[in-house]
Amino acid sequence: MEIHTNIPLKNFTTMKLGGNARFMTEVRTPEEAVAAFRNAKAQSLPVFILGGGSNVIAQDAGFNGLIIRMRIPGFEVINDDLNSTTIKVGAGEDWDAVVKRTVDMRLSGIEAMSAIPGTAGAAPVQNVGAYGQEIADVLESLIAYDTQTDNFVTLLNEACEFSYRQSIFRSSQIGRYIIVSITIKLSKNLPQPPFYEALQTYLDQHDVHIFTQEIIRNAVIDIRTNKLPDPKLLPNTGSFFKNAIVEDWQLTDLKANFPDIPTYDMGDGRFKVPTGWLIEQSGLKGKVLHGIKIHDKNSLVLINQSASGYRDLANARDEIIDAVRNKFKIQIEQEPLEI
Ligand code: NAP
Numbered sequence: 001m002e003i004h005t006n007i008p009l010k011n012f013t014t015m016k017l018g019g020n021a022r023f024m025t026e027v028r029t030p031e032e033a034v035a036a037f038r039n040a041k042a043q044s045l046p047v048f049i050l051g052g053g054s055n056v057i058a059q060d061a062g063f064n065g066l067i068i069r070m071r072i073p074g075f076e077v078i079n080d081d082l083n084s085t086t087i088k089v090g091a092g093e094d095w096d097a098v099v100k101r102t103v104d105m106r107l108s109g110i111e112a113m114s115a116i117p118g119t120a121g122a123a124p125v126q127n128v129g130a131y132g133q134e135i136a137d138v139l140e141s142l143i144a145y146d147t148q149t150d151n152f153v154t155l156l157n158e159a160c161e162f163s164y165r166q167s168i169f170r171s172s173q174i175g176r177y178i179i180v181s182i183t184i185k186l187s188k189n190l191p192q193p194p195f196y197e198a199l200q201t202y203l204d205q206h207d208v209h210i211f212t213q214e215i216i217r218n219a220v221i222d223i224r225t226n227k228l229p230d231p232k233l234l235p236n237t238g239s240f241f242k243n244a245i246v247e248d249w250q251l252t253d254l255k256a257n258f259p260d261i262p263t264y265d266m267g268d269g270r271f272k273v274p275t276g277w278l279i280e281q282s283g284l285k286g287k288v289l290h291g292i293k294i295h296d297k298n299s300l301v302l303i304n305q306s307a308s309g310y311r312d313l314a315n316a317r318d319e320i321i322d323a324v325r326n327k328f329k330i331q332i333e334q335e336p337l338e339i
Contacts, residue, residue: 001035004023006020009062010058013053014237015057015235015236017310017313018062019058023040023067025066025067026069026071027069027092030143033178037145045065047068049070049178050068050069050339051118052117052118052122054117054231055337057237057310058310063339067339070119070122072092073093074089083187083189085186088181088183090120091122091179091180092120093119095118096114098110099111099116100114103214104214107186108191109186111216112130112131112220114216116128116130124136124160124167124169125169125170127162128165131198131223136162136167138186139160139162139182140157140184140185144178144179145177146176195216199219199223202222203219206219227298229297234303234305236301236304244332245270246330248270250329251263278327278328279294279300279320279323280299281328282324284320288305290307290313291304292304317334
């Protein structure tokens with residue numbers, strides 16, 4: 001295993017800022033991942049697992065430990081019947097490449113999750129989802145190295161305790177598991193309307209009435225490329241803030257003061273409020289704060305235009321959070337993890 005030292009994290013994160021990692025290594029098998037972890041543990045070094053770096057912010061001080069770059073490959077059909085195909089995918093596979101392969105196989109279940117950056121192993125961590133689909137709907141199980149018991153474990157879907165953009169991997173069991181593969185079960189049926197509102201609107205506008213996995217994938221890619229800046233040209237982490245969730249009593253107040261506020265019923269007494277709308281209504285759309293631009297097509301996205309480092313981003317973030325809280329009394333939260 002090759003271990004590199006003093007590696008600039010800005011070269012491995014799409015926001016392109018932050019200090020150095022003291023050590024970094026790449027792992028291509030589950031056994032290599034375990035060896036890297038044990039090596040760091042023997043030296044009492046903290047470990048961080050890095051996938052595509054598209055949902056991670058590096059602080060200016062850098063990371064005084066070992067970054068393990070997850071590169072485990074794999075795409076294996078492990079079951080195939082009349083209605084469905086089950087596939088085991090290596091944690092280091094590029095998520096969108098996986099979506100494309102399954103769409104080419106005419107399988108349904110993740111086609112609306114097209115063009116999401118990052119690796120397959122990162123998808124369960126925040127229960128990634130988009131346009132009405134989420135990984136929790138298709139994930140049968142995953143294999144992870146349990147750093148507490150020093151064993152590989154198979155976690156079934158229920159054990160991951162998925163909820164809206166949440167799982168045990170970023171709440172109760174944060175840092176405990178290194179996911180090495182995921183197993184997803186996809187359907188052989190064609191995608192069925194009605195689709196998620198924004199997607200349905202796009203399909204109606206483009207007069208699309210035949211729905212295949214490929215048509216849905218292409219529609220989502222088109223919607224996303226129009227709303228999201230290309231990180232290769234404009235450094236960003238996609239949505240920088242989580243969509244807000246409010247209780248029904250808060251909603252009554254909000255509706256009284258802001259009758260146009262868009263809300264979506266989550267069916268459990270809570271409502272989603274698009275954070276992009278809150279930021280836009282706070283007058284920040286297209287503004288530049290400390291070298292960080294609030295994207296003019298989607299206020300949920302922050303672009304590193306000319307920030308001198310993490311501090312600038314943190315200052316911009318805090319000013320945006322304050323502006324939204326002052327106007328709406330809603331505390332919005334950052335989505336990407338920090339190292
Ligand atoms: P958007 O479509 O503008 O939606 C903003 C918010 O409104 C989200 O909370 C969304 O819920 C909700 N919403 C919109 N239409 C809805 C409907 N018909 N029914 C229920 N809720 C609705 O969001 P965006 O930022 O451009 O993102 C597009 C899609 O990508 C969304 O599905 C979003 O969740 C997803 N996304 C996921 C991640 C992630 O997994 N970390 C990051 C960025 C964006 P939903 O979130 O339930 O869709």
